[in-house]
Structures are given as structure tokens and as C-alpha cells.
Amino acid sequence: MSEVTTLEGLHEETHVAHHIKNPPEWKAWQKVAFRISFVFFSLLCVPTNLAWYTRLFSIDFAHFQWRIFYEFANFSTNFYRVSSESGRWGIASYVNWLIVLIIAVVIGLTWGLFDKKRKQYNVLYYWLRVIVRYRIAVGIIAFGFIKLFPTQMPYPSLSVFNTNFGDLMPEKLYWASVGIVPAYEVFLGFVEVFGGALLFFRRTSALGAIIIGGISINIAYANHAYDGGVHVYSAFFALLSLFILADHLPAIWNLLIKERDTVPVQHYPTLTKVQRYISLGVKYAIVLSYTVVFFYFRLYNHLYLHYDKEPATAGLSGTTGYYNVTEFKINNVSIPYSPLDSLRWQDAIFEKWSTFTFKVNRPVKIDLSNGSSQKKDIDRNYELSGSAGGRRFFYYDADTVNHILYLQDKNTGTSEEGGAAAGGARNNARRGEGNSSNQNSARSGGRASGAGRGRRQSDAKGEKLVLHYTRPSDSRIILSGVNDKKDSIYVVLDRVEKRYPIVEGRRYAQTFTP
Known part of the structure; x- marks a missing residue:
């Protein structure tokens, strides 16, 4: 050569x-x-x-x-x-x-x-x-x-x-x-x-x-x-x-x-x-x-x-939004709002995909990764990674015939297992995709897409909840069932139409008043 x-x-x-x-x-x-x-x-x-x-x-x-x-x-x-x-x-x-x-x-x-x-x-x-x-x-x-x-x-x-x-x-x-x-x-x-x-x-x-x-x-x-x-x-x-x-x-x-x-x-x-x-x-x-x-x-x-970092399964129709927790009961005892209460939910969110979140004054372990595109929705952790503040993330499967939500905790654990405090992410706590079909096909028996599989996707995840839901109006959802402590819960959620300056743009932000 x-x-x-x-x-x-x-x-x-x-x-x-x-x-x-x-x-x-x-x-x-x-x-x-x-x-x-x-x-x-x-x-x-x-x-x-x-x-x-x-x-x-x-x-x-x-x-x-x-x-x-x-x-x-x-x-x-x-x-x-x-x-x-x-x-x-x-x-x-x-x-x-x-x-x-x-x-x-x-x-x-x-x-x-x-x-x-x-x-x-x-x-x-x-x-x-x-x-x-x-x-x-x-x-x-x-x-x-x-x-x-x-x-x-x-x-x-x-x-x-x-x-x-x-x-x-x-x-x-x-x-x-x-x-x-x-x-x-x-x-x-x-x-x-x-x-x-x-x-x-x-x-x-x-x-x-x-x-x-x-x-x-x-x-x-x-x-x-x-x-x-x-x-x-x-x-x-x-x-x-x-x-x-x-x-x-x-x-x-x-x-x-x-x-x-x-x-x-x-x-x-x-x-x-x-x-x-x-x-x-x-x-x-x-x-x-x-x-x-x-x-x-x-x-x-x-x-x-749609093999991405965020879940692909569509959420319960018409529920996407931010909700105030208007009423919260445990074992039929009403608990008034308090940002310091470790049981009462402070707010709740239905994402456009099959994720339900609520904020509570309880420590959760912070996921330090930057998320990954997993094949199964429940394993897609980008939405919860890098976040503290006590927000709990649940993957859910909706049975739209019997009005039941089957929820599984996506958080990897609580602070008792080594997590960080829910009051805020420590500033010194630091630190990108297979083949999956869109899981939006209806399941038999009226159950919404893919979540029956979701409940079996990762046994290592946290708690599982089964909650009945009713929708008296387009902006109100009532949840009832049993929590992870085997106590009965009753939650009234009212949707709040919120606008976000970072989404609306600079000109809206200049005139924004909370």
C-alpha cells in the first residue's frame, strides 16, 4: 500500500x-x-x-x-x-x-x-x-x-x-x-x-x-x-x-x-x-x-x-387540567386544607396522557436521571425526574364502563427509603428510545388503552390504588376508594383554568397578574 x-x-x-x-x-x-x-x-x-x-x-x-x-x-x-x-x-x-x-x-x-x-x-x-x-x-x-x-x-x-x-x-x-x-x-x-x-x-x-x-x-x-x-x-x-x-x-x-x-x-x-x-x-x-x-x-x-420519553397512552377523555382539592375526607372525616398536612392532597393534575398526579406534604425520592424512552408507559420517568415538592405520579388505567381508575405509583420510593425532602430539591443534587405501538386501542370491557398491561409492567414500582370516579360536571371529578394505608378516601376535584406566562409569551407576561 x-x-x-x-x-x-x-x-x-x-x-x-x-x-x-x-x-x-x-x-x-x-x-x-x-x-x-x-x-x-x-x-x-x-x-x-x-x-x-x-x-x-x-x-x-x-x-x-x-x-x-x-x-x-x-x-x-x-x-x-x-x-x-x-x-x-x-x-x-x-x-x-x-x-x-x-x-x-x-x-x-x-x-x-x-x-x-x-x-x-x-x-x-x-x-x-x-x-x-x-x-x-x-x-x-x-x-x-x-x-x-x-x-x-x-x-x-x-x-x-x-x-x-x-x-x-x-x-x-x-x-x-x-x-x-x-x-x-x-x-x-x-x-x-x-x-x-x-x-x-x-x-x-x-x-x-x-x-x-x-x-x-x-x-x-x-x-x-x-x-x-x-x-x-x-x-x-x-x-x-x-x-x-x-x-x-x-x-x-x-x-x-x-x-x-x-x-x-x-x-x-x-x-x-x-x-x-x-x-x-x-x-x-x-x-x-x-x-x-x-x-x-x-x-x-x-x-x-410515539416511542418517546413521555407516555403515549391517551388519558381519560376530557379530564386534562389542573384541579383544586375542594374537599378531602379520610374515613369519612373531613380534613381542611393545610400545606403542612401529610395526608391531605393540596392539588391534582390529569395530564393529557395516562398520568394522574397530586401534591401532598410527604417526602418522595427524587429521580436524578434525565429520563429515558422506555417501551412501557409506566417506565417512562421523564415527567417525574428532577422534581421534588411532594408531587406523586401515578400511571392509570381507566375502566370507563364501571368508572374505575386503576393507579400505580411511578415514584421509585419515599424518603424513608433514602429519598430527598419534599420541601424542595437540593441545589447540589445534580444530573437518551425500541419499538412500541401506540397503545390507544380500546380494551375489552370498556377499559381504556393499555393500562391493564401497565399494572403488570413494573412490580418494583410503588403503591397501587383503585379509585371510583364520578363526573357531576365537565369541571368536577369525585374520587373515592381506599388509599395505601387501607383507609377510605373521598376527594372532590374542581378544575381551574390556568394560564402560564411562559406559554403565553413575553407580551402576556408583561400584563400578567396572578
């Missing part, structure tokens, strides 16, 4: 290529730096987790799912995890980079002892850049599609709108502030997908690296500031982009700073005809898979499957 140096001008007619029999010898420090860099970036870009390979060889092509593209692109080197706040959100979360660097230094220096006569590594350097370019491209495109079809940061739910500002974790506030402007999230996704696609091609790799490097640094910074939890992964793309860009910096410096005519110099190996056909076949198989095919599956999911 001989080597070619290509001089690429601004026009095709200036393109010149010639073989170099004796390429210039690299300096000693360049060879040492390359050996270490080769091992370092190879370990970062090539999966080291056996589970990744297990998934690879267990693909069921008879039931091919779009999630496969995401799973294979979304991996990171993980030798060790520091179990601390810094290990989750801070500088200690980069410990695996340090481990990889140490391994790279040891192997790189050892490599040099057995390869002292090598004059240059132009061919290996070319293939390393190919690996890094493709790792950025497939990873950032998969990352971008969950924004392009806005599912990474969903539109805030009614429960978020009615949670006190101090009871929301920084990550939840940041994601909600992006999710409430879907067009902006779509734009961010487009930039990531576009920049990633540029990195598939050598001639546009510099522009792609600039775009992805810039946006990835911004994402990493924002995740450090708001404890979003994907700071290491986004910083990973920034680091790889800087590596790709480093090869172009001398030419960019000469062109833009020194204002000199510049002809980029590219080193790459010549390939035989068969090798060229194989490389082109592999290249365009990856390119088409992660642009055209992946786009189709993501679009199909967005339009029909």
Missing part, C-alpha cells in the same frame, strides 16, 4: 496528486505523540464493553428496530466510575479519560521501543482520522435525531408548570426551557445531524469538525452548569472534533490569519481497485444507514409509534 500526498486547491482543475517514495521523516516528539494519540483515541472510539458486542451479535434482523442505530452509536469507554457527586456531575466523571491516557502512554512508549526505525506514520494517521471522523459522525447524528424529532427535551408537562421553581433540579429547568421551544430544539438537532454528515467526507471534515466542536463544547458547558449528565459524552465529541481540526489548523492559520494562498496537503494511502470498492461500499453503507435509513425510522416513530 503506497502513499500519496494530495495537494487540493480551491478548484478541481488545480487538483494535483503524486506518489512519494520517501516521505519526510517525522520529528522524534511527533512520533511519540502519535503513538500515544493512536492508542488513546482508538480506545475512546472502539467499544471496550462486552455488552456492546453481545447486542451486536444478538440482532434480530427479522424484527429490525431503529433503536439499533442509536444503541450502536451511543457508547463510551467505561472502566471505572467514581461514586460521588463529582463522579456523577463534576470533574471526577472524566476519570475514564485519565485511565485511557495512562494506558495510552504506557503502550505508546513501549511501542516506541520496538519501532525505533519507523520514519513516519502517515498511513496510520490517515486511518486514525477516518476512525475518529466516523465515530463523531454516527454518534452525533444519533444524538441529533432525538432533537430533530424533539424527544430529548419534551415540551413541559402540566405537572412541571405547577411545581415550585425551587423544587426543580437545575437539569429539569434547563431541559424544560429548551423543550418549551420545539423549533429551537429541532434547529439544534439539524445542526448536529448536518455537521455529523459533513464528517463522513474528507473534504468537508474541517467544516464538520468546526460545527460539531463548537456545539459540543456548548453542550458540555451547559450540562456542567445545569447538571444535565451528558457533559462527558458531549465533551467527548468536542475532543474528537479538535483532533480532526488539528490537521487543518496550519492551513486555516495561513489562509485566515496570514492571508496567504494556501493549498491543503493531505496524506492518504493508495488502494487497489478491490480495496477501493470495499472501502466505498462500507463507507456508503454507513452513510446511508445513519442518514437516510435512520431518518426514515425516526420519522416513522415520531408520526406513528
Whole structure:
């Protein structure tokens, strides 16, 4: 495999290529730096987790799912995890980079002892850049599609709108502030997908690296500031982009700073005809898979499957809204409103999907994740993640014939099991999709969609309630049944028409009076 140096001008007619029999010898420090860099970036870009390979060889092509593209692109080197706040959100979360660097230094220096006569590594350097370019491209495109079809940061739910500002974790506030402007999230996704696609091609790799490097640094910074939890992964793309860009910096410096005519110099190996056909076949198989095919599956999911972070099952018809708890009885004893009462509900919310929430002065464990797109509605935890304030989240199944709600607690546990206080989320408590059909088909016996399965979906969830409901009017719902303490409860809910300045817009906010 001989080597070619290509001089690429601004026009095709200036393109010149010639073989170099004796390429210039690299300096000693360049060879040492390359050996270490080769091992370092190879370990970062090539999966080291056996589970990744297990998934690879267990693909069921008879039931091919779009999630496969995401799973294979979304991996990171993980030798060790520091179990601390810094290990989750801070500088200690980069410990695996340090481990990889140490391994790279040891192997790189050892490599040099057995390869002292090598004059240059132009061919290996070319293939390393190919690996890094493709790792950025497939990873950032998969990352971008969950924004392009806005599912990474969903539109805030009614429960978020009615949670006190101090009871929301920084990550939840940041994601909600992006999710409430879907067009902006779509734009961010487009930039990531576009920049990633540029990195598939050598001639546009510099522009792609600039775009992805810039946006990835911004994402990493924002995740450090708001404890979003994907700071290491986004910083990973920034680091790889800087590596790709480093090869172009001398030419960019000469062109833009020194204002000199510049002809980029590219080193790459010549390939035989068969090798060229194989490389082109592999290249365009990856390119088409992660642009055209992946786009189709993501679009199909967005339009029909609704495999998102928020539940897909439609809620009880006509109930969506915020409700005051007008009357609350336990064992036929009326309990007056008090924000300090640990039994009485303070308010309640029916989401447009099959989630019912109520606020009570009782600690609940805060879900510190940023949510995930699970196959089953009851396991979709984004709506409750990052929220405190004592709000309880229940998945429900509505039997519309017998007027019964079957509810199952979505919270992972109470503070007695190690949770945080309901009075507010601690500011120092810090920190993205399979194939499912839309579960909106009616169930036999009049039971609303999918929830019979829901009650069996996760036995590890919390309490289960069975409540009868009546609807004297469109704005009133009366619930009665037995709570988790086996006490009878009677609850009268009256809907309140609320307007939210952040939804109405700036001009409405200027005239808003509570």
C-alpha cells in the first residue's frame, strides 16, 4: 500500500496528486505523540464493553428496530466510575479519560521501543482520522435525531408548570426551557445531524469538525452548569472534533490569519481497485444507514409509534387540567386544607396522557436521571425526574364502563427509603428510545388503552390504588376508594383554568397578574 500526498486547491482543475517514495521523516516528539494519540483515541472510539458486542451479535434482523442505530452509536469507554457527586456531575466523571491516557502512554512508549526505525506514520494517521471522523459522525447524528424529532427535551408537562421553581433540579429547568421551544430544539438537532454528515467526507471534515466542536463544547458547558449528565459524552465529541481540526489548523492559520494562498496537503494511502470498492461500499453503507435509513425510522416513530420519553397512552377523555382539592375526607372525616398536612392532597393534575398526579406534604425520592424512552408507559420517568415538592405520579388505567381508575405509583420510593425532602430539591443534587405501538386501542370491557398491561409492567414500582370516579360536571371529578394505608378516601376535584406566562409569551407576561 503506497502513499500519496494530495495537494487540493480551491478548484478541481488545480487538483494535483503524486506518489512519494520517501516521505519526510517525522520529528522524534511527533512520533511519540502519535503513538500515544493512536492508542488513546482508538480506545475512546472502539467499544471496550462486552455488552456492546453481545447486542451486536444478538440482532434480530427479522424484527429490525431503529433503536439499533442509536444503541450502536451511543457508547463510551467505561472502566471505572467514581461514586460521588463529582463522579456523577463534576470533574471526577472524566476519570475514564485519565485511565485511557495512562494506558495510552504506557503502550505508546513501549511501542516506541520496538519501532525505533519507523520514519513516519502517515498511513496510520490517515486511518486514525477516518476512525475518529466516523465515530463523531454516527454518534452525533444519533444524538441529533432525538432533537430533530424533539424527544430529548419534551415540551413541559402540566405537572412541571405547577411545581415550585425551587423544587426543580437545575437539569429539569434547563431541559424544560429548551423543550418549551420545539423549533429551537429541532434547529439544534439539524445542526448536529448536518455537521455529523459533513464528517463522513474528507473534504468537508474541517467544516464538520468546526460545527460539531463548537456545539459540543456548548453542550458540555451547559450540562456542567445545569447538571444535565451528558457533559462527558458531549465533551467527548468536542475532543474528537479538535483532533480532526488539528490537521487543518496550519492551513486555516495561513489562509485566515496570514492571508496567504494556501493549498491543503493531505496524506492518504493508495488502494487497489478491490480495496477501493470495499472501502466505498462500507463507507456508503454507513452513510446511508445513519442518514437516510435512520431518518426514515425516526420519522416513522415520531408520526406513528410515539416511542418517546413521555407516555403515549391517551388519558381519560376530557379530564386534562389542573384541579383544586375542594374537599378531602379520610374515613369519612373531613380534613381542611393545610400545606403542612401529610395526608391531605393540596392539588391534582390529569395530564393529557395516562398520568394522574397530586401534591401532598410527604417526602418522595427524587429521580436524578434525565429520563429515558422506555417501551412501557409506566417506565417512562421523564415527567417525574428532577422534581421534588411532594408531587406523586401515578400511571392509570381507566375502566370507563364501571368508572374505575386503576393507579400505580411511578415514584421509585419515599424518603424513608433514602429519598430527598419534599420541601424542595437540593441545589447540589445534580444530573437518551425500541419499538412500541401506540397503545390507544380500546380494551375489552370498556377499559381504556393499555393500562391493564401497565399494572403488570413494573412490580418494583410503588403503591397501587383503585379509585371510583364520578363526573357531576365537565369541571368536577369525585374520587373515592381506599388509599395505601387501607383507609377510605373521598376527594372532590374542581378544575381551574390556568394560564402560564411562559406559554403565553413575553407580551402576556408583561400584563400578567396572578
